[in-house]
Each structure stands twice: as structure tokens, then as C-alpha cells.
Amino acid sequence: GAGVSQSPSNKVTEKGKDVELRCDPISGHTALYWYRQSLGQGLEFLIYFQGNSAPDKSGLPSDRFSAERTGGSVSTLTIQRTQQEDSAVYLCASSLGLDGYTFGSGTRLTVV
């Protein structure tokens, strides 16, 4: 596609439930990133995938968070046993080398 696509755009879930957020990167982009943006805050790095290398998971806040990237394309970010502090906008981006990220519009997650 022309841009990075994220789904769903909005997700409301009950505390304790698991959620899956999806990201479709730009075709051919080798790198894919997940960031979290809490209300009025900056972008917090979560995880990044680069080609076939092992992902950099150094930003994941707890073991309730995990992500995978299948076939070097689509990525899914999973949050298990959601907590209210997980409420945020989850942004995905992709890039080809160091040419700068292209971000999706994000998934707004609300845990009630």
C-alpha cells in the first residue's frame, strides 16, 4: 500500500483482557517499529524489527507485551492481561534503511 496501515484505529477493552494490534508496513520496507504515545506525551520506543535479525525488544515495558513480524511484513503487537496504564496510542512505523520513518495513524487503546 501507499502508507503504513494500522488496525483497529480504536480499541476499547476491559481490564485483564488480551488485545492484538496490527501493522501493515510499506511494501519493501525492511525495518518496522512500534512506539507508544501516552496522552500529551512523547513517543516511547517499544520494539523494532530489522530484516531477519533478532528484534530489539529493549523498550517493552513488561512481559505482558510481545510482538511478532511474520514473513518480514505484517506485525502484531500483543498485550496480555491489559491494565489501565496500558491506555495510549500505539504507533507503528516502517523504514527502508536510514531514510526516516513513515508512521501509521496509530491505534488508540483504552482499557476500562
Added chain:
Amino acid sequence: GENVEQHPSTLSVQEGDSAVIKCTYSDSASNYFPWYKQELGKGPQLIIDIRSNVGEKKDQRIAVTLNKTAKHFSLHITETQPEDSAVYFCAASRGSSYKLIFGSGTRLLVRP
């Protein structure tokens, strides 16, 4: 680890005036410095970037300057227009990693 500090957190200017946003970084190995603009409800969009082998880069009304010795870089917007109102983020990364570390953002308001 890498840290990027950004200021001011909010900036209000009159239409037609200039706006300057400043960032400092901690990792002397950083060599790529992009700036992103985020409008309400959208993902951040790359507006300009600079690499460490260049001191200044300009694109129409926006310019970025880099001082490697002092480890700081700045975004300059001239002849501001109401449509420049948005949140602006600076970021930094090393060449060995595509991972961007973002500043906390500057909310720019251009008053008509």
C-alpha cells in the same frame, strides 16, 4: 542509554514570526537527526532531517542546524502560518541502529 531533551514544551508565535525549537542529545555516536510534525489524530510525519556530516539543511521555510560539539540541533520555521500549528518532535539515532529516540515534543501555536 541515549536521551534526547527538547524545549520549549509549548511555543506560541504570531503569524509571520519565526519559531525555533531546540534539542540536545546525550550519545556522541548519534549521527542522524530527523524532525517530525504531528497533527491532531494523526501519526508523526517527517518534515526534515540532517546527518552529522552536515551543519545546516534548508527546505523552503524550514531549516535545521546541528552543532556536534555541543550535541544540540534546532528546527527553525520562518514566516509561520496557522497551518504550522502542531506538535513537533526531534529525534536522534546512531548509524549502527535504525532505532530513533524522540524528544518529548513541542506544541507550536501560530496565532492568526
